[in-house]
Amino acid sequence: MADETPVIRSYESAPVIETVLSIQFRPLAKLSVPHFGLYWKLIREQYPRSELKPPILHLVEEFGSAQTKATLPPSWVEFPSESLIRCWFMEEKQNFFLQVQQDRFLFNWQKINLTDQYPRYSQIKPIFIQEWERFCSFLESENLGIPQVDQCEVTYVNHIDYPSDQEAYSELKNIVSYWSGLSSGTFLPQPEKVNIQVRYAIPDNSGRLYISLQPVIRTRDAKEVLQLNVTARGAPNSSKAEDVFEWLDLGRKWVVEGFTDFTTKQMHKLWGRER
Amino acid sequence: MTPPAVTTSDFGQTIEARPAMLPSGAHQRSVIKVFAQDGQGVQVFPLWDNTWRTGILEKLSRLGSLQTDWNSYGSPPPSSQSLRRASWFVSSVLSDTAPRPRVVPVADGGILFSWTHRDREVEIQFCSDSTIECLMTSSEDPDGTEKALEVADLMQIDNYFSWLTRK
Numbered sequence: 001m002a003d004e005t006p007v008i009r010s011y012e013s014a015p016v017i018e019t020v021l022s023i024q025f026r027p028l029a030k031l032s033v034p035h036f037g038l039y040w041k042l043i044r045e046q047y048p049r050s051e052l053k054p055p056i057l058h059l060v061e062e063f064g065s066a067q068t069k070a071t072l073p074p075s076w077v078e079f080p081s082e083s084l085i086r087c088w089f090m091e092e093k094q095n096f097f098l099q100v101q102q103d104r105f106l107f108n109w110q111k112i113n114l115t116d117q118y119p120r121y122s123q124i125k126p127i128f129i130q131e132w133e134r135f136c137s138f139l140e141s142e143n144l145g146i147p148q149v150d151q152c153e154v155t156y157v158n159h160i161d162y163p164s165d166q167e168a169y170s171e172l173k174n175i176v177s178y179w180s181g182l183s184s185g186t187f188l189p190q191p192e193k194v195n196i197q198v199r200y201a202i203p204d205n206s207g208r209l210y211i212s213l214q215p216v217i218r219t220r221d222a223k224e225v226l227q228l229n230v231t232a233r234g235a236p237n238s239s240k241a242e243d244v245f246e247w248l249d250l251g252r253k254w255v256v257e258g259f260t261d262f263t264t265k266q267m268h269k270l271w272g273r274e275r
Numbered sequence: 276m277t278p279p280a281v282t283t284s285d286f287g288q289t290i291e292a293r294p295a296m297l298p299s300g301a302h303q304r305s306v307i308k309v310f311a312q313d314g315q316g317v318q319v320f321p322l323w324d325n326t327w328r329t330g331i332l333e334k335l336s337r338l339g340s341l342q343t344d345w346n347s348y349g350s351p352p353p354s355s356q357s358l359r360r361a362s363w364f365v366s367s368v369l370s371d372t373a374p375r376p377r378v379v380p381v382a383d384g385g386i387l388f389s390w391t392h393r394d395r396e397v398e399i400q401f402c403s404d405s406t407i408e409c410l411m412t413s414s415e416d417p418d419g420t421e422k423a424l425e426v427a428d429l430m431q432i433d434n435y436f437s438w439l440t441r442k
Contacts, residue, residue: 020314056311086311099314106314157315195323216319221355222335222362227319 009260012272015228016118018110018157021128023244024058025147027103028139036087036100039138043131047089047098055086055101060151061233063205098131105135105147121252129245136241149239154251156259158228159218160267169194175226176213177264198262202254206247207234209254211262230255230262320366327375331365338380350382354403360426361386361401368429374436392439399424399435411438 040050086104090097095116099106107128109119139145160175170190173181179196196213209232216227232251236243260268322329341352353361361378369376376388384403389396394414401407407426412419 018315018317020316022314054311056314088316097316104314108314108316110316155313155315157317159317193322215322217322217332217336217362217366219318219320219362219366220359222332222339222358224322224333224336229313229315231313 009256010120010274011268012274014118014271015158015160016111016156017159018108018155019118019121019124020106020108020153020155020157021124021248022056022104022106022151022153022155023132023147023149024060024104024151024153025149025239027058028145028147029102030144031102031139033085035142035144036085038142039100039135040087040089042134042138043089043098046091047096048092049088049090049094049097051088051090053086053088053099055084056104056106058103059233061208061235063201096127100135105132107131125245125248128248129241132241132244147239149236149244151233152236152244152247152251153231153233154248154255155229155231156255158230158259160226160228162215162224162226174264175267177262200258202232202234202250206250207232207254209258211258228259228262230259232258318363318366320362326371328365328369328371331376331378332362334378335362335365335386338386341380345380346382348382350380351384351403353380353386354384354405356405357384357386357401357403360405360407361388364388364399364401364429368432373432374439390436390439395439397435397439399429409435411435 040047086099086101088097088099094112095109097108097110099108107124109124111118136147139147162175169192170181172179172194176196178198179194181190193215194213195215196211198211200209200211202209209230211231212227212229214227215224217224232254234247234251236247260273320328320332322333335358338353339358343349343351345352374390374392376390379387379389381387381400385400387398387400389398396410396412398410398412399407400409407424407429408421409424409428410419410421
């Protein structure tokens with residue numbers, strides 16, 4: 001498949017610490033625990049580490065009622081159940097990893113060391129296409145069904161170093177273009193913490209963009225940072241690979257352009273905006 | 276499922292029994308326990324609900340900024356290994372219903388957690404070389420029992436709290 005990634009904004013040293021590409025499909029009832037092991041055997045050379053995690057909710061963007069619908073399994077589902085398992089298959093260095101559950105296939109890149117460079121979407125996408133095709137071939141060879149894709153998702157997680165002192169949030173306007181930090185009167189002091197959540201509709205009911213900014217402690221180094229998550233979610237035109245990856249291109253465009261609009265030009269300069 | 280409210284009317288007074296209110300975010304956390312909200316791999320702890328764990332994690336973050344000679348005895352700052360283990364312990368092992376520990380840096384670059392109840396004390400130290408040590412003392416055993424812990428042993432932290440409060 002030719003790489004037709006559109007030219008959009010880019011940064012030399014963006015604060016991105018993780019990217020997640022996700023394809024969600026209707027649950028494959030026959031994909032059960034032993035198959036996760038069979039699939040691992042297929043990819044184990046590249047992804048020798050594994051971890052078990054709780055599954056991610058089945059989320060579908062709905063329009064009209066303007067809601068995001070989360071589907072929980074019926075309350076009578078009991079453990080052990082295939083619908084309650086998500087497997088991580090990780091590279092030795094753990095920068096790249098695949099996630100598989102009964103209704104999702106995800107591909108992550110995460111920054112482990114300070115010197116790790118974000119490998120850019122144009123490098124990540126071909127690997128994801130290859131892994132998706134390998135996963136679909138596995139499903140076919142094991143007679144487990146063909147994924148009926150209902151949503152795609154692109155998430156970029158950004159960590160912005162930020163001083164944690166009491167007065168720090170008076171300077172938030174220098175990072176977030178939407179935040180003025182002004183109040184109508186003089187009663188309120190500077191906020192102690194700020195948590196921002198914004199949702200945008202992508203035109204033609206193509207999906208939604210979610211932006212959230214919250215102060216967090218990063219567990220791996222106990223460092224307080226501002227976490228800026230930008231997620232685009234929506235339905236591709238069909239389950240065909242070309243439609244799925246066309247939507248992921250759209251989602252990635254919204255994530256990067258949304259990040260650019262949401263943050264200030266002052267920060268873009270700091271992050272080395274290239275175009 | 277939330278049980279329905281129970282209403283009784285007596286002497287003109289209406290008394291309603293309702294389910295107890297959960298601590299902020301408790302329901303959300305119970306859902307997360309079974310379902311994740313996203314596919315993020317980098318682990319973080321949100322600093323929004325103002326619980327004691329938030330306070331301890333903010334303290335650990337500040338300890339990460341200590342410089343060599345922070346105690347004027349030439350001691351090194353807490354090592355990245357001790358900070359990583361300590362912050363994982365607070366965010367992933369301890370819960371908001373666990374007793375709050377006292378957390379202090381130690382001279383060799385480690386971080387010490389301690390809990391005291393009556394005459395008993397439990398100390399868990401995340402050492403600079405990434406080992407974990409535990410010391411349990413009481414009035415009957417003032418020298419205490421010291422042992423090395425594995426990461427998996429920390430999952431049994433409730434056993435230490437049980438010992439601490441045992442009569």
